[in-house]
Amino acid sequence: MPAIIELRDVTKTYKLGDETLNAVDGISLSIQTGDFVAITGASGSGKTTLANIIGGLDRPTGGSVMVDGNDLSKLRDRKLSDYRNQHIGFVFQSFNLQGTQTALENVTLPLVFARVKSKARKQRATECLQAVGLGDRLKHKPSQLSGGQRQRVAIARALAVKPNIIIADEPTGNLDSQHGDEIIKLLRDLNKQGITLIIITHDMNIARQAGRIVQVRDGKVRA
Amino acid sequence: MRLVDYISLALRNITRRKLRSALTIFAIVIGATSVTIMLTIVFSAKGFINDQFEQNGTFQQVQVSPQTDINWGNGSGQNCNSSDCVKLTQALINKLAKLPHVIGIARQTQPYNFDGLFYGSKKLKLNQVVAYDANGIIDNHMLAGRDITQSDGNGVLTITSDYADGLGFKNNYQALIGKTVKLHTQGYYSGVGSDPVGRQQYMQTHCQNMGPGQNCELPSVQITGKVVGIADANGLTNSSGYTVRVPLSWARGMEENQDYGPARTSGDYCRNMPGPCMPPNVLTVTDELALNGYSSLIVKVDNATNAAAVAQNIRGTFKIGAADAETAIKQQLSVFNIVGIILGGLGGIALIVAAVGVINTMVMSILERTREIGVMRAVGARRSAISRLFTFEASLLGMAGGILGVLIGYGLTLIGNPILNHQLKGNNIGSSNILSLPIWLVITVIAGTTVIGMLAGLYPARKAAKLDPVEALHYE
Numbered sequence: 001m002p003a004i005i006e007l008r009d010v011t012k013t014y015k016l017g018d019e020t021l022n023a024v025d026g027i028s029l030s031i032q033t034g035d036f037v038a039i040t041g042a043s044g045s046g047k048t049t050l051a052n053i054i055g056g057l058d059r060p061t062g063g064s065v066m067v068d069g070n071d072l073s074k075l076r077d078r079k080l081s082d083y084r085n086q087h088i089g090f091v092f093q094s095f096n097l098q099g100t101q102t103a104l105e106n107v108t109l110p111l112v113f114a115r116v117k118s119k120a121r122k123q124r125a126t127e128c129l130q131a132v133g134l135g136d137r138l139k140h141k142p143s144q145l146s147g148g149q150r151q152r153v154a155i156a157r158a159l160a161v162k163p164n165i166i167i168a169d170e171p172t173g174n175l176d177s178q179h180g181d182e183i184i185k186l187l188r189d190l191n192k193q194g195i196t197l198i199i200i201t202h203d204m205n206i207a208r209q210a211g212r213i214v215q216v217r218d219g220k221v222r223a
Numbered sequence: 224m225r226l227v228d229y230i231s232l233a234l235r236n237i238t239r240r241k242l243r244s245a246l247t248i249f250a251i252v253i254g255a256t257s258v259t260i261m262l263t264i265v266f267s268a269k270g271f272i273n274d275q276f277e278q279n280g281t282f283q284q285v286q287v288s289p290q291t292d293i294n295w296g297n298g299s300g301q302n303c304n305s306s307d308c309v310k311l312t313q314a315l316i317n318k319l320a321k322l323p324h325v326i327g328i329a330r331q332t333q334p335y336n337f338d339g340l341f342y343g344s345k346k347l348k349l350n351q352v353v354a355y356d357a358n359g360i361i362d363n364h365m366l367a368g369r370d371i372t373q374s375d376g377n378g379v380l381t382i383t384s385d386y387a388d389g390l391g392f393k394n395n396y397q398a399l400i401g402k403t404v405k406l407h408t409q410g411y412y413s414g415v416g417s418d419p420v421g422r423q424q425y426m427q428t429h430c431q432n433m434g435p436g437q438n439c440e441l442p443s444v445q446i447t448g449k450v451v452g453i454a455d456a457n458g459l460t461n462s463s464g465y466t467v468r469v470p471l472s473w474a475r476g477m478e479e480n481q482d483y484g485p486a487r488t489s490g491d492y493c494r495n496m497p498g499p500c501m502p503p504n505v506l507t508v509t510d511e512l513a514l515n516g517y518s519s520l521i522v523k524v525d526n527a528t529n530a531a532a533v534a535q536n537i538r539g540t541f542k543i544g545a546a547d548a549e550t551a552i553k554q555q556l557s558v559f560n561i562v563g564i565i566l567g568g569l570g571g572i573a574l575i576v577a578a579v580g581v582i583n584t585m586v587m588s589i590l591e592r593t594r595e596i597g598v599m600r601a602v603g604a605r606r607s608a609i610s611r612l613f614t615f616e617a618s619l620l621g622m623a624g625g626i627l628g629v630l631i632g633y634g635l636t637l638i639g640n641p642i643l644n645h646q647l648k649g650n651n652i653g654s655s656n657i658l659s660l661p662i663w664l665v666i667t668v669i670a671g672t673t674v675i676g677m678l679a680g681l682y683p684a685r686k687a688a689k690l691d692p693v694e695a696l697h698y699e
Contacts, residue, residue: 057601057692077606085603096598096696100239110602112228157602 005031010063025219038210046219089158093170128156148179254573255628261566282527287520288544310516329360334477339407354474367396368452381452410441415476419483578679585683597695613684621676625669
């Protein structure tokens with residue numbers, strides 16, 4: 001299996017007044033296509049920053065991030081945005097759905113930026129919602145859905161552009177254990193279909209289900 | 224991101240916060256409305272004044288009046304009978320005719336004392352009777368019959384279509400040709416057709432023993448004339464909508480003072496008479512027109528480009544009023560230009576305030592939608608897409624304001640035109656629906672407010688595009 005993600009000496013520093021904070025401090029990491037990786041660590045350990053760098057949402061201060069042959073640290077905004085659009089599906093702890101829009105409209109959002117035409121967008125979004133078991137909730141607004149259903153909508157949105165990597169940052173953090181389990185099962189199913197899955201969590205029960213656990217502490221990977 | 228998506232997303236965001244959008248647009252509407260009205264007034268006035276002058280080669284004419292300070296169109300006032308004006312006598316006219324570039328002169332006068340035009344049982348108010356040389360310098364567009372010619376004499380007249388309409392001949396002008404109408408005059412009319420002997424007798428029997436402050440009402444006089452033509456009220460050059468034209472020779476008679484009374488030489492008559500002397504009454508006819516001069520002249524020059532110079536020459540040489548149409552137009556337009564500048568300034572200030580409103584609304588909106596922007600960035604929106612989305616939104620606010628402003632402006636012209644028509648009719652100007660909104664003006668105003676919206680949106684859009692996606696996603 002080739003490495004789809006290859007991090008080398010990646011650092012990310014923040015300046016807080018006079019102090020510099022090393023959120024990511026020289027991490028090297030390689031992830032293979034189809035892997036299911038859990039990134040764990042205490043809050044403030046730098047695990048989210050690491051995930052954001054892999055997802056192209058954040059830029060490293062130093063080091064190189066090769067994903068699918070692209071060095072993310074060198075991409076301009078235009079290319080980096082297209083990379084997020086085409087390769088990455090994000091799932092957030094707080095769902096980040098647009099409250100005024102229906103489930104279907106929320107799922108179409110990435111397709112809008114992918115310049116997909118309206119009709120094809122609706123078709124694809126419907127497929128994705130059906131795939132997460134919400135085929136009968138297309139016209140519902142987030143406020144009319146349960147927490148678990150909302151996160152399913154978010155997963156459908158992540159799936160819309162057929163990404164090869166899904167990055168889920170504490171996807172079960174706002175859910176009860178039953179709904180949380182359902183979401184993890186859904187993500188695992190997607191992983192089985194070949195999507196590389198990166199879950200950021202501090203829940204060891206979830207981490208244990210992953211094929212690999214990367215523990216981050218003070219910006220470094222614990223061996 | 225496709226254009227149609229920008230528009231639909233921007234529209235959705237605007238309609239999402241209806242009240243705020245409406246208030247923002249309201250400010251733009253005020254600016255757009257005042258600018259629309261400003262442009263409408265300035266350009267409609269320009270067009271109207273030009274139209275008024277352009278007819279019948281007016282640019283080739285110089286209007287001369289006894290007063291030194293005249294306005295075109297108002298110059299044909301009363302004849303000169305005070306000492307501080309130079310009379311437009313035949314001697315003066317002969318000199319004017321010899322000036323360079325002058326190719327013809329039409330003498331004008333306006334016999335007054337008329338107050339009614341009667342036909343059968345119809346009685347219309349008579350505003351003005353005009354007379355001028357029928358030498359082709361002043362042309363009238365005739366709707367029926369013929370115009371006055373040089374060979375016409377007493378008892379022949381033309382009336383304007385407004386009068387013909389008033390007399391009940393609308394759409395049937397031909398039927399009025401050859402009919403006899405009556406010009407009703409006030410009692411002290413002493414021109415041709417009056418009865419000087421009867422008047423003198425009436426005064427002796429009725430007015431002799433009147434105390435001070437009492438007016439001796441003389442019986443009115445009616446003189447008759449045959450209608451030979453109906454002139455288009457809208458095509459008149461030198462007179463207003465309700466006008467009766469008579470031949471110049473008849474007008475001379477109308478202005479005559481026919482007085483029957485003791486001869487002016489009565490002193491001589493009584494010198495050698497013993498006892499009370501009663502001199503015999505004689506009829507004295509005074510040619511007032513020759514005495515007081517014409518009320519105005521239209522001097523025709525060989526070429527329109529020489530009109531201003533000829534007017535200046537006349538003013539300088541003869542100390543009389545002389546106005547050419549072009550100079551007059553410039554003067555009249557300067558008033559409208561000032562009105563335009565004031566309205567334009569107000570509109571401009573309103574639009575600046577509106578632009579600040581748009582900036583404010585957009586900055587607020589971006590603050591509220593920071594997380595949404597974060598999500599859009601996360602799912603692949605480029606900076607340029609975010610920037611364009613907000614610029615579009617601001618432009619749409621501007622465009623909506625512009626469209627509403629133009630609509631309100633159009634509505635105001637619909638209200639304003641009947642009022643103006645009424646006013647102009649009252650001033651005897653036969654023109655209707657002066658205010659008009661040309662399509663280029665509509666497009667200019669809407670495009671203008673759209674650009675203002677766009678410019679106002681640039682800064683907020685830049686701000687939105689520069690948001691860090693990670694921070695935006697965690698913004699509370």
